Amino acid sequence: MAIDNRAAEIADMLKLQATSMRAGDKLPSVRELSKTYGASPVTITQAITTLSALGIVRAEPGRGTFVAKLKEQTEPDYAWQSSALGRSRVEPGRVSRPGSHGLEDVQLSWGYLAPELQPFDELRTLGVRAAKSHRAWTMAPPMGLPELRRAFATDFSADVQDMLIMPGGQQSLVFAMRTLADPGSTLITESPSYPGATIAAQAAGLGLAAVPSDAEGILPDKLADALERTHAKLIYLQPCYANPTGAILSPGRRVEVLALAKSHGAFIIEDDWARNLSLDGAAPPPLFTQDPDGHVVSIATLSKPAAPGLRVGAIAARGPAGERLRSARIADDMCVPPLAQEIALGLLTSSAWPRHVKRLRSGLLERRDAMVAQIRESMPGARVVNIPTGGIHLWVRLPEGIDSTALTAAAQSAGVLIGDGKHYYVDEPAAPHIRLSFSAASIAQIQAGVRRIATLI
Template sequence: MGQDNRSREIADHLRGQILGMSAGTRLPGVRELSARFHASAATISSALAELTARGLVRAEPGRGTFVIGRGHSSRPDYAWQSQALGPVRVDADRASRLGAHGQPEQLPLSWGYLADELQPTEHLRRISARVARSARGWGLTPPAGSAELRRLIAAEYRAQPEDVQIVPGGQQGLVFAFRTLAEPGETIVMESPTYPGAILAAQSAGLRIAAVPADAEGIRIDLLADELERTRARVVYLQPAFANPTGAVMSEHRRREALALAAARGAFIVEDDWARHLGLERPAPAPLFTADTDGHVVSITTLAKPVSPGLRVGAIIARGPAGARLRASRIADDLGVSPLMQEIAFEFLSSSEWGRHRKRLRIALSDRRDALLAAVATNDDLQVPHVPQGGLHLWVRLPGDVDTRALSRAAHTAGVLVGDGSHYFVDEPPAPFVRLSFGAASPPQMAEGVRRLEGVLH
């Protein structure tokens, strides 16, 4: 009999005796119980731990183990914490879905990363093995990041290396940027619909969120101007290239107007540049950062999306005092990203494999997007307002009476993961939507996933 089974057997035997004891009765010591049950001290300790977990006894170090009375609550009371913690900031339901990829048997129609077969895994393994043997991978880099990696990223944004702060992924970059650029209680303006992780980052920073509608050309500049006037917000969050979830690309004239509006209002634009390397028919436009000379744009980029979800390396690019404050914030938090990860990122980005990977990825993602579009087109109830030319997602409109929360739960039960459209809106959604993703699922999985979604829908 294994130790776990034996300890459970002893716990069950003791439980029968404990139920007849009065509260406060002291149980025999471990040595005595070991002799009684002919079991090791470790087995007896495991049995007592199980009884403690059941709420039948309590251990008092140095004194022994005592019976808890039947009137004593066997469950801990955490009610005091709610008062001590104050109001809830972060939407737990939205947070539980962000990054969730379900079980292996579920079809990943809402997973914002690349499938295993689309990642350059073998090349990353070779780089990792080489870097792990080098002292550089185990040394200490400056808190802002390795000089080589910062120079590489700065070049793409026409920035100086000192403007670049390496961070452990784009999500943490958003948290740092929002927390540093605005004070708790202030307002941040976001395009709507938007990335749920940005909503969570703003909530975590204690910010109020004002939503401005967006269309196929990006955020509505006329409404953005009105919202900045109304709220006096100093931070605007945008995804100018292949926005999540719609795939929209900000038009050139709106890009110019957004920059002019930020300059006139003395505001920051946080540019979430997560999809820069995920263009399909067209490359992403130049970062907003490259058209800004006065430090109004703070850009955030990541390698977790175009390379591998496990490569948690990203960057914040910011000029002036804002950049200095962001770097100070990073030092206060964790003193920097793992040198090993930074070395892997630098080796990969500076290799010829990076260009070959992007070319393969463009072809593969184009095929998968088209396969998902074809699957969706078989059902008249599923409408795609805008065909994305990059990114990883389709934004799909449903019939007007569909409860997307209930639908996403039912789809989950049916073995298919879809993005609940309500999570992409700050306020009430104007219509029912779901986000379907083509980065992780294969074409056969997409066809089967849409078929199951149709079954749930009807």
């Protein structure tokens, strides 16, 4: 039964009255309550029905309404769940973000675009248009719309049949790791690296082995040692504008890494999240384009270069691995929502996309340069490890003796959200770092935020 606002008000007042009475005491009749509260008998009956459902009163036909005996409230016992669930795969500390933030906070940790950098007008127009199409409300093919698969295939020089549409990059990571490796096996990751990949590996039940990287990407000799030691069949890499360092895997190392994957029979998961976020010059071609034998499985996403709410991405994979990924896809959620696919397709195939990428490049370049300049001016003891030619992050080396975790907490208390460098390592970091993101804040906010961090150091 629906209850109107007046009945709800009376129910609250009767509840308060019942709490001052003893169990078994009789409430006034409906007629008396109608006079007391100036309400109709129907409204009073609605209020009593609500309280009866809550167990506060009980109605006895022909006798009246009485205060019910309240059941003793006991604390729920969830102890059994700890035994049933077993050990948690994902470390809680790795999934925590610098929590909810107010409008006055400076966001230097968010790995997405500020609203003014998103193609909002274009997405709104495309969304309205797509919503009018019947295709947006019917079941899409599990592999994705053929036209959208073709649009993503272009960057990878891939066959359309090698493409699989996914609900964003993070889901793609979890899905690929879970499908290509058995629980208990090992994933090799460059270090430092994207914490979301670590979480994805843990969610898939994989162990982790870290291999150091530098300005040219992962160190091939160390990768060879790790492959020999762990017998891993899965390697996670960001060859293009790695998060958090901004490093690009150098041409020579690309050849060495591919040769190692071939000799050890391993897959490389190429996280190509930043391809459309180049700032100085063009992005290198995907590693996928240099691999004819199916060792590289690549992941693309629109959530980073377009809008965080546009959860559309793609996986490129050849051979039996591609077949397995495409076959396993239907077990998750049947298909990516067609409405989101239609909007993504409209964006990628319209003249709005190159205009947006050009506008985005200019806006991010200004923000990067402003952040670098402010760090050099306000934080002389800190050092930007690498000025990235793409992406949205700066990897900042702190002076020795600074605790990055304590600094991150102090910055959050001061209204500036930054990334604790420890979260980007699987093992203990060799030096203190923080990650500062320049994509989610204005230039004025970036400058004010960096100055505020400097006072804490």
